[in-house]
Amino acid sequence: MCLAVPGKVVEIMDAGDIAFRRAKVDFGGIRKEINLAYTPEAEVGKYVLVHVGFAISVIDEDEAQRVFEYLKQMGGLEEELGEVRQ
Amino acid sequence: MKFVSEYRDQKAAEQLATAIRQKVTRPWTIMEICGGQTHTIVKSGLEDLLPKQITLVHGPGCPVCVTPIELIDKAVAIAKRPEAIFCSFGDMLRVPGSTKSLFDVKAEGADVRIVYSPLDALKLAKQNPEKQVVFFAVGFETTAPANAMAAWQADHDGIENFSLLVSHVLVPPAMEALLSSSNCVVQGFLAAGHVCTIMGFEEYFPIAQKYKVPIVVTGFEPLDLLEGIHMTVGQLEEGRHDVENQYARAVRREGNRPAQERIAEVFEITPRQWRGLGEIPASGFQLRGRFRKYDANLRFPFEGEPARESPECISGLILQGIKKPHECPAFAVKCTPENPLGAPMVSSEGACAAYYHYGRRQNVQPELSGPARR
Numbered sequence: 148m149c150l151a152v153p154g155k156v157v158e159i160m161d162a163g164d165i166a167f168r169r170a171k172v173d174f175g176g177i178r179k180e181i182n183l184a185y186t187p188e189a190e191v192g193k194y195v196l197v198h199v200g201f202a203i204s205v206i207d208e209d210e211a212q213r214v215f216e217y218l219k220q221m222g223g224l225e226e227e228l229g230e231v232r233q
Numbered sequence: 234m235k236f237v238s239e240y241r242d243q244k245a246a247e248q249l250a251t252a253i254r255q256k257v258t259r260p261w262t263i264m265e266i267c268g269g270q271t272h273t274i275v276k277s278g279l280e281d282l283l284p285k286q287i288t289l290v291h292g293p294g295c296p297v298c299v300t301p302i303e304l305i306d307k308a309v310a311i312a313k314r315p316e317a318i319f320c321s322f323g324d325m326l327r328v329p330g331s332t333k334s335l336f337d338v339k340a341e342g343a344d345v346r347i348v349y350s351p352l353d354a355l356k357l358a359k360q361n362p363e364k365q366v367v368f369f370a371v372g373f374e375t376t377a378p379a380n381a382m383a384a385w386q387a388d389h390d391g392i393e394n395f396s397l398l399v400s401h402v403l404v405p406p407a408m409e410a411l412l413s414s415s416n417c418v419v420q421g422f423l424a425a426g427h428v429c430t431i432m433g434f435e436e437y438f439p440i441a442q443k444y445k446v447p448i449v450v451t452g453f454e455p456l457d458l459l460e461g462i463h464m465t466v467g468q469l470e471e472g473r474h475d476v477e478n479q480y481a482r483a484v485r486r487e488g489n490r491p492a493q494e495r496i497a498e499v500f501e502i503t504p505r506q507w508r509g510l511g512e513i514p515a516s517g518f519q520l521r522g523r524f525r526k527y528d529a530n531l532r533f534p535f536e537g538e539p540a541r542e543s544p545e546c547i548s549g550l551i552l553q554g555i556k557k558p559h560e561c562p563a564f565a566v567k568c569t570p571e572n573p574l575g576a577p578m579v580s581s582e583g584a585c586a587a588y589y590h591y592g593r594r595q596n597v598q599p600e601l602s603g604p605a606r607r
Contacts, residue, residue: 187491198427199379210482
């Protein structure tokens with residue numbers, strides 16, 4: 148039930164009151180209209196996390212890379228250790 | 234899909250599993266709170282990647298599973314009314330009530346509809362002014378802003394034939410209830426990422442301090458869970474009990490303020506009954522003030538028979554992490570997704586359904602599933 152899916156904002160439709168602000172969001176080719184009331188900072192081109200028709204967060208793309216940088220460092224370290232062992 | 238597929242990379246998963254193995258020196262028991270996380274763990278076979286010292290126990294974070302049977306009975310009674318269109322997320326339909334599920338009454342002709350969003354139910358109310366449209370508003374903090382918005386927009390647009398049957402529950406009080414129980418085995422928590430997307434994680438600091446338990450806000454993809462476990466194990470091994478955030482791409486410390494403000498406008502905190510766990514103080518939301526007119530509990534008074542749980546279902550022990558699904562004598566024998574005895578076998582987030590669908594039972598009940606593994 149707490150499933151939320153990331154999608155890319157492709158078009159924002161302003162509706163006066165922020166409570167009704169909506170966007171077209173692309174989920175790997177499937178587009179849906181999503182309420183943007185809770186992500187006033189969302190912009191076209193950004194990725195939002197969507198739960199039951201609402202964007203609940205704008206994805207922080209720098210943070211999204213962090214685990215891969217950690218793994219890269221770890222991989223580099225293993226290679227170095229491997230070379231030392233050899 | 235971006236921000237999904239890269240977090241399912243097998244090589245990266247194995248690398249993280251290696252990092253966990255290098256850190257572990259002793260046995261540790263870690264609970265993932267959310268049923269969505271349980272499904273990733275079981276579906277991806279993450280337990281097989283982990284060192285044997287790590288035991289994962291599955292938490293109560295399945296709203297469908299903890300919705301009390303009395304409320305299912307009430308939903309069934311409302312759905313049977315001729316003027317009603319009863320709307321729900323799909324998961325709730327097969328959950329057994331005392332005698333019937335919503336699916337049963339739908340088959341008998343009741344107008345029960347599955348919707349994607351509470352706003353779809355509100356739209357149905359606008360399109361069918363002669364009907365009473367009721368939405369089954371279950372969920373944790375993640376879903377509360379959506380349900381709050383449905384009530385708020387109904388009020389804003391003056392829609393009267395719409396109401397919510399509210400069964401909203403909150404994660405931190407349930408964690409405290411688990412931690413203060415005498416048979417608690419949990420030494421560290423993976424907190425539910427999307428709940429924290431809404432609420433932030435400041436409320437977890439006092440819990441981590443009071444019970445000396447590490448809490449790591451964790452996402453839902455395999456790499457998220459492995460990294461969350463890695464961070465939790467790191468704290469356990471170092472004797473720390475901090476709150477850390479693995480899921481920083483979606484969770485900020487303060488959470489989503491506009492969503493919190495809408496929740497506070499529409500809902501107030503109330504004690505809630507949790508199926509399998511009993512009543513937990515200050516553990517849910519109910520509609521407040523001018524939004525109470527949208528409370529289906531008040532709009533449709535209900536005098537049903539007292540609720541009856543299946544005597545064979547051990548869902549309470551499962552939801553507390555005391556028993557695993559395959560340790561239930563009814564598992565996969567008398568209780569299956571087609572004929573469930575309890576809610577955890579129904580929901581896409583229920584631990585029993587996860588074990589059933591992804592074959593976890595084969596490891597423990599070989600006599601039911603073919604030849605024993607050698």
